[in-house]
Amino acid sequence: MHLLEPRAHPSQLMKWLSPLIAIALMLITGSLLFLALDKNPIEAFKVFFIDPLTSSYGWGELLIKASPLILIAQGLAIGFRARIFNIGAEGQLIMGALFGGGIAITFQGMTGWWILPLMVIGGAIGGALWGALPALLKTQFNAEETLTTLMLNYVATFILLYMVNGPWRDPAGMNFPQSIMFDGSTLLPILIEGSRVNASVFITLFAVFAFWLFTSRSFLSYQLEVGGQAPAASRYAGFSAKRTVWFSLCISGMMAGIAGVGEIAGPVGQLNPNISPGYGFAAIIVAYLGRLNPIGMVLSGFLMALLYLGGEAAQMSMQLPAAITGLFQGMLLFFLLGSDAFIENRLRRRAGAKPA
Amino acid sequence: MLDLVPILAGTLAAGTPLIFAGLGELVTERTGVINLGVEGMMLIGAVAGFACAAETGMGAGAGLLAGAAAGMGAALLFAILALSLAANQAACGLALTIFGVGLSAFIGQHYVSYSLPGLKPWDIPLLSDIPFLGKVLFHQDFVVYLSIIAFGIVWWVLAKTRLGLLLKAVGESPEAAHAIGYPVLAIRYGATLFGGAMAGIGGAYLSTVYTPLWVENMVAGRGWIAIALVVFATWKPARLMLGAYLFGGVTILQFQAQALGINLPVQLLAALPYAATIVVLVVISRDRKVLQMNLPASLGKSFLP
Secondary structure, eight states: OOOEEEOSSOOHHHHHHHHHHHHHHHHHHHHHHHHHTTOOHHHHHIIIIIGGGSSHHHHHHHHHHHHHHHHHHHHHHHHHHTTOOOOOHHHHHHHHHHHHHHHHHHTTTOOOTTHHHHHHHHHHHHHHHHHHHHHHHHHHHOOOHHHHHHHHHHHHHHHHHHHHHTTTOOTTSTTOSOOOOOOGGGSOOBSSTTSOOBTHHHHHHHHHHHHHHHHHHOHHHHHHHHHHHOHHHHHHTTOOHHHHHHHHHHHHHHHHHHHHHHHHTTTSOSOOTTSOSSHHHHHHHHHHHTTTOHHHHHHHHHHHHHHHHHHHHHHHHHOOOTTHHHHHHHHHHHHHHHHHHHHHEEEOSSTTOOOO | OOOHHHHHHHHHHHHHHHHHHHHHHHHHHHTTOOOTTHHHHHHHHHHHHHHHHHHHOOHHHHHHHHHHHHHHHHHHHHHIIIIISOOOHHHHHHHHHHHHHHHHHHHHGGGBTOBOOOOOOEEOTTGGGSTTHHHHHSEEOHHHHHHHHHHHHHHHHHHHSHHHHHHHHHHHOHHHHHHTTOOHHHHHHHHHHHHHHHHHHHHHHIIIIISOBBOTTTTTTHHHHHHHHHHHTTTOHHHHHHHHHHHHHHHHHHHHTTTTTOOOOHHHHHTHHHHHHHHHHHHHHSOHHHHHSSOOTTTTOOOOO
16 A cells, blocks of 8 residues: 655656646546536537637636636745645635725715725735734634634625625615625726726736745745744744744735725625635635746636636536536646655555565 | 523534534544545535435435445545545645535535435433433434444544554554554554545435535535534544534524524524634633643654655
């Protein structure tokens, strides 16, 4: 059963080939799945991966789906590099949307260039607060962030449900659990006529640049990495493990919060229970698939966005359930982890032979 | 007047899926493996159990078996990656959850708006005639009794048997266990598959007995709560039981809130079990000594001999 042994020098090239291998394996498994469902795999892949990109509208959709994923992944990667497993981006996104949405509802009908920036700042604060809570619980009470961030996703979801069913329900909304539709100064301006691409793309673009600068050029980024991976060593060097926890959770919460505002002030245009199709979780895969590298995550963000689009297309034209997107996402992460294992380790030369 | 019988009886039923999933994860973690895929395994178990019960008409019993088998299959995926390939356990568990959410929704698509007959409670002869307690404890469906038997077995194996000793030894020091000739990987595989089967039963209980109809994502975080319960229990089965019923009680609270005079909106009541999990985690984690008393020393670390 002992298949592997550690490699002395893991290959850097393979580190980047591994995601491609994972994608290939996902496609192969996907074909088998389509065959099992009595669908022509080639036809299915055309529907899934090609058709969504044959129109300019499709490219626009790709952009507005990739944008929040990339934004959230950039923040998460800071934490992952420091071994802080924040899996609460979904809740942080919702909190950001609630803060930004609250501002939009308050200033509805008013005009002013300052409303949108205020919403974005509000969303950043909301997300950061939701990230700061597990940071507090970890640094003060030693509570694992994996579980607390995850639980806070559910809490945030129920707060959202309460707000759209209660105080912020649209009185003219036919009793649906949703807020008023945002308009005017509370909506992000559309960039390309006839699409839904909006100005939030610039926020993502700016964030990618900032995070690239931060991770490749700054000493703080190095401190964070050491602080998470070897708390004892970093204490010795005068870094604080607590600061690492605070910084990475707040920054990733902030990014998710801004992504939340991007949704409610963009394609969704209101607060409702479905503001995120699981972006917070998908962004985890985006981060790993992009090797926690700011540019790598742009590529993986587009791939993951394509999976969402393909899922929608397959739902409409092939009567496949939308859940197929989640299935592909999970498979992709599985294959990535599996193929990564062969970078750190290699097959034993003789199966079953035990080293002396 | 407030009737305590349905509240307490409901608490037992609400705690039952947590007991199965929690006991399974407890055994897995005792061997040094942390599987964060419990939520995914429960969902896969839930959909398999529901599909089996709906397609065969053989009822919840068959559904539970199918759930166990499916949960075990899901755990096998995790084990191949995390144990044989020594991939990061936390990431593998997360992948399993994401995969499980997708797979269960995909398969469950066919069963949306189906419902199953559910299970009638069994009255334990004589005991169920005891006033009050009889109605609470001995007028339950058979799975509730089964969960208590499962607890007894897990407790006994861990505390009293050689196998239990071996499981714990592997969790403490896989190197030492390997050096004296124990098959570390096989033991970890066994414990992980057991954890999967138990999570699968927990999930199948939810879909075939507790609320016998299919709803997407119906496990609703109970898998994560089960993982948190293992921490709360400081890896001891008896405390896990206590914790599971505590959470069962909090869950029931939202249905009985009005009777209890609690006037909160339903959505905020529904958030209570998750908030309570955080509070409990904080309380138990505060004292590192208590937390580490039974913490398996190699938890989460891969072992390649």
